[in-house]
Amino acid sequence: SDADSQSNTRETADQRRNFRELSEERGERLDRRPQFDRPSGWDYRGQDGQDVGRNDRGRDRGRVIISIDNQSVVRHDDSRRFYEEDGRQPEYERLRDGRVREVIEREDGTRIVTVRNRYGEIVQRSRIVRGGEEYVLYYAPELSEQNRGADYTWRDPGDDLPPMRLDVPLDDYIIDTSSEPDRNYYEFLEQPPVEQVERVYSLDEVRYSARIRDKVRRIDLDTVTFATGSAEIPMNQASSLRKVADAINQVLKKDPAETFLIEGHTDAVGADDANLVLSDERAESVARVLTDAYGIPPENLATQGYGERYLKVRTDGPNQENRRVTIRRITALVKPVASK
Numbered sequence: 551s552d553a554d555s556q557s558n559t560r561e562t563a564d565q566r567r568n569f570r571e572l573s574e575e576r577g578e579r580l581d582r583r584p585q586f587d588r589p590s591g592w593d594y595r596g597q598d599g600q601d602v603g604r605n606d607r608g609r610d611r612g613r614v615i616i617s618i619d620n621q622s623v624v625r626h627d628d629s630r631r632f633y634e635e636d637g638r639q640p641e642y643e644r645l646r647d648g649r650v651r652e653v654i655e656r657e658d659g660t661r662i663v664t665v666r667n668r669y670g671e672i673v674q675r676s677r678i679v680r681g682g683e684e685y686v687l688y689y690a691p692e693l694s695e696q697n698r699g700a701d702y703t704w705r706d707p708g709d710d711l712p713p714m715r716l717d718v719p720l721d722d723y724i725i726d727t728s729s730e731p732d733r734n735y736y737e738f739l740e741q742p743p744v745e746q747v748e749r750v751y752s753l754d755e756v757r758y759s760a761r762i763r764d765k766v767r768r769i770d771l772d773t774v775t776f777a778t779g780s781a782e783i784p785m786n787q788a789s790s791l792r793k794v795a796d797a798i799n800q801v802l803k804k805d806p807a808e809t810f811l812i813e814g815h816t817d818a819v820g821a822d823d824a825n826l827v828l829s830d831e832r833a834e835s836v837a838r839v840l841t842d843a844y845g846i847p848p849e850n851l852a853t854q855g856y857g858e859r860y861l862k863v864r865t866d867g868p869n870q871e872n873r874r875v876t877i878r879r880i881t882a883l884v885k886p887v888a889s890k
Contacts, residue, residue: 552882556747577643577651584642584650586670590703593617597823613830615823618704623758624826624855628672629654631837631848632662649673662849667693669702672753677806677849685807687849689885690752707751708761718744727794728772735797739879741767751883756811757854762883763811769794769877770862774836776873778819781831788839794877795844801879802850811880812837814855817872818865822857830855836875852880 588594594614613626633640633654643651648668655661659680665673675687716723723744725733743765756762773790774783801808814833816825833853840846863869881887 552742552887555743555882556887575645577645580642580644582642584644586666587668589669591618597827613827615826619706622823622826624830626830628852629664631834675849686885687807687809688753690750693752706759706761707755708759711761714745714761714764716744723767725769726772727769735769735794736800738767738769739797739801743882747882750886753852753884756880756883763878766878766880766883771836771875771877772871774875775870776832778868779828781828781835783835783839788843791836791839791844795840795846798840798846799844802846808850808879808881809884810851811878812851812853813876814853815860815872815874815876816858817869818858818861819868825857826855828855829857833875
């Protein structure tokens with residue numbers, strides 16, 4: 551089970567109290583989205599290579615490229631999908647220790663509460679429904695101010711781990727939807743990580759570390775393909791997401807606090823930075839279809855693009871199999887899981 555895989559980090563009563571305290575802590579109201587600090591050594595640029603400001607959200611559709619730890623990653627406003635459709639703008643409050651709380655309230659009274667540290671990293675995200683019940687999606691207390699000083703630099707947590715040894719059959723670790731259309735995707739997504747989870751990781755650590763992501767199983771949605779240079783999902787392909795969407799909804803019916811990571815990928819045609827942005831847009835396109843067409847709450851879906859870094863078919867030319875998306879259930883990586 552997930553709880554068994556994180557035997558040293560499973561949820562405690564003290565943590566449950568901390569969840570609520572972070573959501574309800576009194577703060578100072580802000581009239582706009584705040585600016586976040588840059589960790590030491592992070593260089594921000596647009597896909598055209600030009601330097602951008604800390605919160606320049608007007609270029610590349612709100613995305614920036616960051617050079618960290620000898621790799622380039624694309625970063626975006628990950629809560630934008632939560633409010634763009636209904637036009638409701640988030641409210642912001644400054645908390646102690648440099649943290650910021652973002653609250654998005656929906657028409658039904660549901661609130662999505664996100665607490666970030668001074669660098670914009672998510673310390674906690676919760677969905678609080680009418681009546682007060684709270685579902686914690688992410689919880690990374692190590693991102694608090696006392697652990698992220700002014701000289702903080704990001705490093706890949708996977709560097710501290712030995713090479714991965716896969717102890718399950720490959721077809722119990724990766725599903726290709728085109729070749730295995732009759733697999734039970736719900737049973738597959740319910741399976742725990744394939745190795746021990748040493749600690750709870752932040753969402754950014756999971757997004758930016760292949761070694762950490764590889765702890766959990768993945769579904770390659772190779773039935774959804776993209777034209778070269780496009781992030782648009784053709785209508786005739788949107789229906790191919792139904793079986794995976796039904797499995798995700800079944801998981802969420804059992805536990806509404808689950809989190810799924812949608813990864814976007816490109817082929818090797820085009821510039822590296824442009825492909826990072828394009829792949830991020832592809833991941834977001836799939837997330838929007840899963841929400842708009844199949845009713846999956848947007849806050850249960852995280853997205854990240856990887857450009858051409860993880861080619862499925864080793865070729866420098868155009869290849870539709872490389873223009874793809876992948877889904878993983880990452881709950882056990884990003885928050886303590888209660889024993890069941």
